[in-house]
Amino acid sequence: MKNLFKPALAAGVALATAATAMPATAQVSGIATSNPTMVILRAAARNAAYQQINTTYATQIQQVNQLNTEINNLQLSLDTDKNGQLTEAEVNANPGVVQQIQTKEQQATTASQPIAMAQYYVIEQLLNDYINARNEVVGAKKISLMLAPEAIQYAPNSVDVTEDIVKAMDKRLPTVSTAVPANWQPRRQTAEMHQAIQQIMVVAAQQAAARQAAQQQPETQAPTGR
Secondary structure (H helix, E strand, C coil), X not given: CCCCCCCCCCCCCCCCCCCCCCCCCCCCCCEEECCHHHHHHXXXXXXXXXXXXXXXXXXXXXXXXXXXXXXXXXXXXXXXXXXXXXXXXXXXXXXXXXXXXXXXXXXXXXXXXXXXXXXXHHHHHHHHHHHHHHHHHHHHCCCCEEECHXXXXXXXXXXXXXXXXXXXXXXXXXXXXXXXXXXXXXXXXXXXXXXXXXXXXXXXXXXXXXXXXXXXXXXXXXXXXX
């Protein structure tokens, strides 16, 4: 059973380092950095395909959201002392609720399966062409060494070629299919990339929701002086 009140997912992928001390026109000859996860995330084909998946599987997405709400409410009902933690005693005290949670989790997993597979297929198509897009940028910019962002302590903005690879990817692969072939299974690299992208999207959604909630709060009025 899922843990109650799990902490927010960490982004899990380091973003490119931004430097302010040197002008954007500065160059480090032959050295560049890029973030493959951000390339796939920002690709126009991925964004369009995900929107299509959301439309195709709208019923399943609604079902999963409803099941997750029900699971959360059931978990809250087990937390009898309302401290945000489930003890073994609290769980054992109501086995019927625990069984309901496990059943609904299985239902949510089943309903999510075709959605996840379609997303995996989209990502794998992009991954298959990523090296080609990267090599185009490497050749055009005469790059001899490509590093991951987290491997660099300092570099000017011009060293990051992530956006250049995104543009190359968009030209090479403007669209991808969402129709998963029969008996197709994703590679491990695909599953890992999907997880990293989902984590970034979850964190971004949480941050957007927090900003919206903050904007909706009424402004605190200063006390009126006598």
